[in-house]
Amino acid sequence: MIKFLDLHKINKRFHKDYETAFKQSLKDSHFILGKNVLNFEAAFANYCGANYCIGTANGLDALTLILKGYIHLGKLKKGDKVMVPANTFIATILSVIHAGLEPVLVEPCKNTYTLSITNVKQQFTPKIKAIIAVHLYGQLADMEAFAEFSNTHNLLLFEDAAQAHGAETSLGKAGNLSHAAAFSFYPSKNLGALGDGGAVTTNHKDLEQTIKLLRNYGSKEKYNNEIIGVNSRLDDMQAAFLNIKLIHLDADNEKRSAIAKTYLREITNPKIQLPKYNGSKKHVFYAFVVEVEDRDGFIKYLEANAVAWLIHYPIPPHKQKALALLSHLNLPITEKIHKRIISLPISPVMSIKEVQAVIKVVNNY
Ligand SMILES: Cc1ncc(COP(=O)(O)O)c(C=O)c1O
Known part of the structure; x- marks a missing residue:
């Protein structure tokens, strides 16, 4: 996994x-x-x-x-x-x-x-x-x-x-x-x-x-x-x-960026919408978030292929029970994003082999 x-x-x-x-x-x-x-x-x-x-x-x-x-x-x-x-x-x-x-x-x-x-x-x-x-x-x-x-x-x-x-x-x-x-x-x-x-x-x-x-x-x-x-x-x-x-934060952020750049270069599956990124230090890739139409299907596929995933975040705040006072709001962009996004593994300790394995699995989807 x-x-x-x-x-x-x-x-x-x-x-x-x-x-x-x-x-x-x-x-x-x-x-x-x-x-x-x-x-x-x-x-x-x-x-x-x-x-x-x-x-x-x-x-x-x-x-x-x-x-x-x-x-x-x-x-x-x-x-x-x-x-x-x-x-x-x-x-x-x-x-x-x-x-x-x-x-x-x-x-x-x-x-x-x-x-x-x-x-x-x-x-x-x-x-x-x-x-x-x-x-x-x-x-x-x-x-x-x-x-x-x-x-x-x-x-x-x-x-x-x-x-x-x-x-x-x-x-x-x-x-x-x-x-x-x-x-x-x-x-x-x-x-x-x-x-x-x-x-x-x-x-x-x-x-x-x-x-x-x-x-x-x-x-x-x-x-x-x-x-x-x-x-x-x-x-x-x-x-x-x-x-x-x-002391190690900059080096760790560099590693995250390098993984993100590899994903962006090598994930070529048209069913996966990649994040827009211009290569600058403006982004430190806490999460690598892609969009996919059939997210449930993609999740099942990732699980069958031993790739862990997360969703940042599955329910928009205004749809949370705790924030019922905001539930009347009409926020179509937010709701659409929350339905489509999924985060792929990224971290400063991922090996090149693991990154390549994720790319292969995602490209074969
Ligand atoms: C965007 C954002 N704001 C605020 C917080 C709150 O931080 P904490 O969990 O340390 O209270 C988090 C993290 O959990 C976060 O991701």
């Missing part, structure tokens, strides 16, 4: 370094907001080219804390509307709801699957105060266009960069292309921890200070609570592991 993502193999490369870091953590016993978190925050801010990084418990909290941070700073208020892509992972939308704001779902561009500037412009109303662009599947959204639009209308612009660690354009890297960005270090991500983890990056000191308070019970000093906060700190042990992995 060709695995979708071999997490054991991904992490095995670093077992020795993890063990050293684990032993050191036990020795230091500074488990909450210790020096590993401080080191990781400095290193990841530097990696993204942003002034600040604040570690959080996960990616959903990172998104929510950005929004709550700007509510605290008086730049957003309860009930304000926030534009999000309709075809995102549910966390993007949940963060808006958790912050007491109202999500406005916008159809994506059908070629890139990222938020469409044309649709943003069409759906814009003065009640909209912020946009969260999602770098879906590892591909940067059109941040230049969103920045221009946000400036014109005085909106806050955010990135959901949970799937795009290291993606870059001439403007900069994911995490440094908006007012603030949220990252997830969920184990399967391009930069994945050995458990949950997340971070916010920003160039705005007021937001950094606020999120540092919010994530830690509203407290700078122990038992002195300045604002109503939550408990959402990046675990110090996870930060130690992330420090080890961050």
